Structure formats: C-alpha cells, structure tokens
Amino acid sequence: SWVRTILSAGGVGGVLIIALAQFASAAGNRFGAKFWPPRGGLPTLRWLRAADPSRSTAQKNQWYEAIKRLTGLDIPQTVAAKPTEEEAVIEDAIRQVRYQLRGKAVAKMLDLHNGEYGFARNLAGLRCAMLGLAILDAAGCAVAWALGHGSAWGSLINGLLLIFALSMFAWLPAYVERAAIRYTESFFSALLAAAGKPTKEPANKR
Numbered sequence: 001s002w003v004r005t006i007l008s009a010g011g012v013g014g015v016l017i018i019a020l021a022q023f024a025s026a027a028g029n030r031f032g033a034k035f036w037p038p039r040g041g042l043p044t045l046r047w048l049r050a051a052d053p054s055r056s057t058a059q060k061n062q063w064y065e066a067i068k069r070l071t072g073l074d075i076p077q078t079v080a081a082k083p084t085e086e087e088a089v090i091e092d093a094i095r096q097v098r099y100q101l102r103g104k105a106v107a108k109m110l111d112l113h114n115g116e117y118g119f120a121r122n123l124a125g126l127r128c129a130m131l132g133l134a135i136l137d138a139a140g141c142a143v144a145w146a147l148g149h150g151s152a153w154g155s156l157i158n159g160l161l162l163i164f165a166l167s168m169f170a171w172l173p174a175y176v177e178r179a180a181i182r183y184t185e186s187f188f189s190a191l192l193a194a195a196g197k198p199t200k201e202p203a204n205k206r
Helices: 002-035 057-071 076-079 081-099 105-125 127-146 152-195
Strands: none
Touching: 002 105, 002 152, 057 076, 057 081, 057 152, 076 081, 081 105, 081 152, 105 127, 105 152, 127 152
C-alpha cells in the first residue's frame, strides 16, 4: 500500500509541476505581449529596423548579409520595394535563422541566454500573483495577531516574503529587458558565426 501511495503522490506532484510550468509560460507570454510593444518590440526585431538608431548602419548591413546567406531573405531589398513589409520580413528572417541555428555548436550561448530570458519573463509574469499572495499572508498574520493567535516567527517570515515580493515586482521588468538584450547579442553573434564572415581573395603578387 505504501508503494501505491508514493507512486500516486509522485504522479500528482508531477502533474502539478507540469501545470505550474504551463501556467508560468502562459503568464510570461502575456507579460511579454504587454511589455515589449511600448518599447518598440523585442531587441531582435528592433535592432534590424532601418530607422532604429541604437545600432550602426554598418553593423546592420553585416547582419542583413548574414541573414541573406542563411535564409535567402534580402531585408533591405524587400523594404525598398514594399516599406510596409519591414516588420513581416524581419520576423520571417528571425524565425528562419532560429531554425538554422538550432542544435549548432555556435548557438551554445544563445541557448543559455534563451533559457535565462524565458525564466525571467515567466517569473515577471507571475510577479502580480506573488505579490498578491504575500499581501494575503501579511493580512492573515495581522488578523491572527488581532485574535490573539499570532506567531512571531510566522509574522517575521511573512514580512520578509512581502518585502521580497515587492522587490521582485519592481525589479523584474528591468531584469527581463537585460536578459533580452543578452539573448539578442548572442543571437546575432551566432548568426555571424553560422553565416561566416566574408573574406576577400588575396591580390596576386607580381
């Protein structure tokens, strides 16, 4: 009977972990959908726009050439022909480059920073829930003290949790942005490494 109990408890725990992971992922996607549009979109998209001043034209041309070599998509030519398709062609290019880089040795840092960004985004998506639970716990401690059943240790722990939740609520958006920038830097570094740098043929010596 104890074997069945352990197996059933482990099964329930596994289901709860999977459900929590799915909930965190959904919350992270919802957070990203609200967080990035006011900032001009994700850095992977924003840095490739011709009008974005944060990266030099020479750097963008290098990325455009690498993207063309890997995917066949010519971003400047497409934008020159149809300016309204800039967002679409950049998103298509990013999607294809991700597929081309998947599993390659040059994308190790990209995979690491992708996991870091996903964790930060999902955690930020849960920050309202964390803060709400911490406030409810603090309110419960206050009610317990009012009824004469308060615990000093419990109140101390809940107070620390409330401070932690408030800190995460204020700090996580900036952490998400930094993680996204690290991911974008790794993305373009892996792109250039996978496409190979253009080389000039040596001039013939006479």
